Amino acid sequence: MNIGFIGGGNMARALIGGMCAKGFAAADILVVEPRAEGQAALAADFGVHTRGAVDEALLGCDIIVLAVKPQQMRAAVAPLAGRLERQVVVSIAAGLRAADIGRWLGGYTRLVRCMPNTPALIGAGMTGLYADPVVSAAEREQVEAILTAVGRAVWIDDEAGMDAVTAISGSGPAYVFHFIEALEAAGRALGFDEATARTLAIGTVEGAARLAAQSDEAPAVLRERVTSKGGTTAAALAALAADDFAGIIARAVEAARARGQAMGDELGAD
Numbered sequence: 001m002n003i004g005f006i007g008g009g010n011m012a013r014a015l016i017g018g019m020c021a022k023g024f025a026a027a028d029i030l031v032v033e034p035r036a037e038g039q040a041a042l043a044a045d046f047g048v049h050t051r052g053a054v055d056e057a058l059l060g061c062d063i064i065v066l067a068v069k070p071q072q073m074r075a076a077v078a079p080l081a082g083r084l085e086r087q088v089v090v091s092i093a094a095g096l097r098a099a100d101i102g103r104w105l106g107g108y109t110r111l112v113r114c115m116p117n118t119p120a121l122i123g124a125g126m127t128g129l130y131a132d133p134v135v136s137a138a139e140r141e142q143v144e145a146i147l148t149a150v151g152r153a154v155w156i157d158d159e160a161g162m163d164a165v166t167a168i169s170g171s172g173p174a175y176v177f178h179f180i181e182a183l184e185a186a187g188r189a190l191g192f193d194e195a196t197a198r199t200l201a202i203g204t205v206e207g208a209a210r211l212a213a214q215s216d217e218a219p220a221v222l223r224e225r226v227t228s229k230g231g232t233t234a235a236a237l238a239a240l241a242a243d244d245f246a247g248i249i250a251r252a253v254e255a256a257r258a259r260g261q262a263m264g265d266e267l268g269a270d
């Protein structure tokens with residue numbers, strides 16, 4: 001199975017890095033990336049083939065992953081229009097709907113939308129997938145094999161759900177990094193040096209996430225187990241509740257979902 005990428009930026013690099021670490025052959029991966037420095041870095045870091053533009057080798061790939069920014073997509077897929085026959089095209093772009101990408105491709109429907117996230121780089125990705133109904137079960141399995149090589153994957157039946165996946169797990173690592181930043185800053189404010197504050201913050205988030213992942217119990221139960229009556233955690237959780245922590249997260253996620261939907265509306269209207 002040859003895999004082509006159009007766009008070799010942050011997310012493509014996370015996927016390719018994760019794939020290579022999991023045994024995908026770099027020689028079977030080809031990346032179209034306009035910038036010479038980007039091409040050189042991809043070749044040096046992963047050993048993949050690179051190109052400056054779409055060519056026959058890219059068209060010869062079994063799976064073509066579209067990994068450009070949503071605003072770049074229409075121009076990026078123009079060289080493919082009318083030249084696809086059997087390839088499965090996988091878009092990782094936020095917001096853009098399969099029907100609009102298919103129209104830009106000259107009426108192509110063998111399309112999968114997927115929303116990965118950057119922890120794919122270390123094999124800990126979380127991906128949502130949606131396939132056009134014409135995509136066969138075998139083709140879905142091929143695409144799923146790429147994403148499960150770099151983490152976990154779930155299929156979404158209703159394409160509108162992809163904007164929700166984007167808001168939860170696509171953008172989600174940024175929320176967690178922001179939480180780590182805030183916890184580190186709080187540690188600094190309490191007098192720790194940067195290295196100590198960062199170690200405490202990252203170690204705590206990593207340990208709690210691993211415990212939540214490995215436990216049969218719900219996160220709420222695990223939270224209660226930390227919270228001694230009248231103790232320190234109860235004081236902290238009361239402060240979070242007073243500032244509507246859960247509501248802040250809900251509003252942030254809804255802002256991301258709405259932005260994905262709006263991007264799909266705006267860019268797809270072209």
Ligand SMILES: NC(=O)C1=CN([C@@H]2O[C@H](COP(=O)(O)OP(=O)(O)OC[C@H]3O[C@@H](n4cnc5c(N)ncnc54)[C@H](OP(=O)(O)O)[C@@H]3O)[C@@H](O)[C@H]2O)C=CC1
Nearest residue numbers: 007008009010011032067068069070072076092093094116
């Ligand atoms: N970053 C993330 O966490 C996630 C991103 N995504 C999605 O992944 C996509 C890419 O995002 P991200 O990797 O962050 O963006 P980047 O800007 O890092 O990567 C996009 C790359 O595509 C290149 N490019 C632009 N135009 C073309 C073209 N015509 N042909 C080939 N390559 C082109 C860009 O080059 P140049 O810089 O010169 O423009 C750039 O290197 C987006 O659609 C985003 O919604 C999905 C999940 C998570």
Ligand SMILES: O=C(O)[C@@H]1CCC=N1
Nearest residue numbers: 093094166170171172
């Ligand atoms: O911020 C974005 O639009 C992309 C999609 C999900 C993560 N990054």
